Each structure stands twice: as C-alpha cells, then as structure tokens.
Amino acid sequence: MSELKEELKSKIIEQLNLEDVSVGEIADDDALFGDGLGLDSIDALELIVMLDKDYGIRLSDPKEGRKIFESVQVMADYIQEHRTK
C-alpha cells in the first residue's frame, strides 16, 4: 500500500505538471483539491483517465471522482480494491 501511495504521488506530480511540488511534500491525507494541492476540474478529468489507463478502473459517473480523489490515501484504498491491472 505504501508503495502504491508513493507511486500515486509521483504520477500526480508528473501528469498534472505540478512543477514546484515534490513527492515528500504531499502527505497521504492532504486534500488534493481546494486548499490542498489546489487541483482544478481539468486535473480531475486527468485523474479519471489515469485510473482507466494505469489501473483499469473506469468511473461510470465522473461525480464519483469527488470522493475518490479526496486524498492520496483515499485514492490508494479505492485502487487497491478495484484495480484490474
């Protein structure tokens, strides 16, 4: 699980072009949106694509993302349970 969380942090930084953020600066429970990392709606769509591409998880309702992308911890829990690759 710890490995998956580190992997997610790296992917978030790389795919969302968070140039001034390092893996060590993202705590497992940090909010990804709002006051946390400050991600926006396009970032949320990128994360939905990432779930599909890298973990074989297709969200049927984009609104599900709001809960799943709350933090790296919540994302990792969800991926662990639902991944198909």
Place this chain on the structure above:
Amino acid sequence: MFRSESEDFPEFAKSAYRFMDTSYPKFFKMDNLSKLAFLASEILLTEEILGENENNIALVFSNSASSHDTDRKHQKSIEDENGFFPSPAVFVYTLPNICLGEISIRHKLYSENSFFIFARFSAAHLELYANNLLRNGKAEKVLSGWVNFDDNTYESFLYLVEDEGEIVHNTEEINRLYNIL
C-alpha cells in the same frame, strides 16, 4: 533581456519563467503556444508599464500555425483504438485563442480579444483592428502581435498600442519592428 542556449522550447520556457521570477504555477500546465504568449505578454503587461488597476486592454493576436502543435499531440493520443486515452489537459488547448484566455485570467482582463490565423504576418490587419478598438472606445490599450508555434519552431512579437505611444502606430512601423526580429 534573457538568453538561453536550450534548443528545446519547454526547457527554454521554464528557464525564462524562472528568470522572470514569476509565481504562477498554472504556467506549467499550459501548452507550448500559451507558454510562449504568456512569457511575451509578461514583459509588456507589468504594473510599471500599465499602472495599477489597468485592465481595459484588448488582446489582438495572430499566427499561421493555429494550435497545430497541440492538435497533433491530441491526434496522437486518439490514433490507437486499443490505447485510446486522450488527455483532457491537452484537449483544452486545441484552439489558438486559449492563450488569450490564459493572459486574461492572469491579468484579470475582461476586455475584447481576437485571434486571427494568417498565412503570414499581416501588419495591416492588426493595425486596422487595433485602431478600430481604440477609436470605438472598446479598449484603452491593445496588446497586439504574432505568436506562432509549430514543431519546436516558434516566434513571438507583441506590442502595446495606446493613444500616447512613443512610436507611430502604422503598418510601416509595425513591419519595421517585426523585421528587427
């Protein structure tokens, strides 16, 4: 003002951004055309040049490559039926005028903006359009010019037009300045 030996635009853009000491993380999410337009406009749209609370500045840009650089990236991501993963962050930049939106957001401009696609730089059209905006009171100033990016070949030429400018705003002068590049 700034020189870099890097032949790779993203690297050059990052160095220029750092050199300008700008703090705007959204910059790193932009496509190449928007980065180029953003960097060029940052030089002109400063408080020193514009004064405080100046936001009635129209944007009139042009180029020949439209958003082809980003269009191609998007096309590549949807070519393979078995690997169909278009990136929303790339897709949103598949229009050239998005760079105008980025500049408007950055400088809180609620002004007129237009992006024209020409086969080549057209000083006459830009002059006419900027003059119309100023004459009809649609803007107090016009940031105008050419921002072109295609396949790591790029060119940016922007100038600010206002009633009290130092250089006469006519086709000859615009072409003269453009050809200094």
